[in-house]
Amino acid sequence: MSYKWLKWLILWIPTVTIGVWEYLRHMLLLPFISMDLGNLLAPVFVFLISLTLLRSLFAKLEQMQESLQRERIVKAAFEEREQLARELHDGISQSLFMLSVKLDKLERAQSDSDVQQTTEQIRLTVRHVYDDVRQSIANLHDAPFPEDMSWMQSIHHLAAEIEQTSGIQTTVEWHVQERLLSYKQKVELLAIMREALMNVQKHARAGRIVIRGDYEAAIHSDDSTFRCTILDDGIGVSEQMLYEKGKYGVKMMQERAAAMGWTLTVQAAQHQGTKVEIIGRSI
Known part of the structure; x- marks a missing residue:
């Protein structure tokens, strides 16, 4: 029996019980049972039905809910593993491959300048792998920002981390108030921002990043949006x-x-660089 049918049965059984009882009482039992006694027996029958049939239906409903919850947990775990596998494949595995290539180059170096240059490249690659590992570990946490941090502090903390690890000047121009986004929206938006910033750090060869948040309130509707x-x-x-x-x-x-x-759009910026833009409805 499906979850939907269980809910409908739980809703309809007491009503049908009262309906059947009232029909039988008026059509067949009225000469034998007084009106007062019939009114007294009606809740007794509903109570007995609830103790027997409805109790078993509620037990099945709880089992279904527990099963659905387990399936959601398993699905979330698989999605998390898939995300981690993607990050490992896209970031860490490629960096380790480049590291092995540079080690081979170091073995073939002919002069001290070549050794020094290749060693510096290896150092940068190791630092890059370290950043990727930190990012993967961060993505495994239940929440992408610490509970003792506010939303704005989390954005500035992320910007400072990128600036510290990559040397890219990172500026935050955020004009969306915390109350305009739900907790779930903040979680997902910060995760997207982190991935976008890591892509800039790994691929863009940029010298400057600007993180900007704007809010547009609708005049004649509730469809206010953030950008x-x-x-x-x-x-x-x-x-x-x-x-x-x-x-x-x-x-x-x-x-x-x-x-x-x-x-979400990713496109070349008007003058130079890349622009990632997320547009969504606020709460």
Whole structure:
């Protein structure tokens, strides 16, 4: 029996019980049972039905709910593993491959300057792997920002972390108040922002990043929207670079945005660099 049918049976059985009892009482039992006695027996019958049939239906309903909850937990775990696998494949595995190539180059170095240059490249690659590992660990946490931090503090903390690890000047221009976004929206938006910033750090060769948040209140409706823009001055991006085989970052951001009913675009900026834009409805 399906979950939907169980709910309908639980709703209709007491009503049908009263209806059948009243029909039998008026059509067949009225000469034998007084009106007062019939009124007294009606809740007794409903109570007995609730103790027997409805009790078993509620037990089945609880079992179904527990089963659905277990399925949701398993699904969430698989999704988390898939996300981690994508990040490992796209970031760490490629960086380790580049590290092995540079070690081979170090073995073939002919002069001290070549050794020094290759050693510096290896150091940068190791730092890059370290950043990817930190990012993967952060994505495994239940929430992307600590509970003792406010929403704005989390954004500035993320910007400072990117600036510290990559040296890219990161500016925050945020004008969306915390109360205008639900907790779930903040969680998903910060995860998308983190992925976008990591992509800039890994691929864009940028010198500056601007994180901007704007809010537009609708005059004649409740469809107020927010707009989050991440703009860098790097080498730009092409359609082929975004969706080439083995690249998961943009796909993961789009999946998160689509799950929230938002639109996400990644395109070349007007003058130089790349612009990531998320537009969604606020609460």
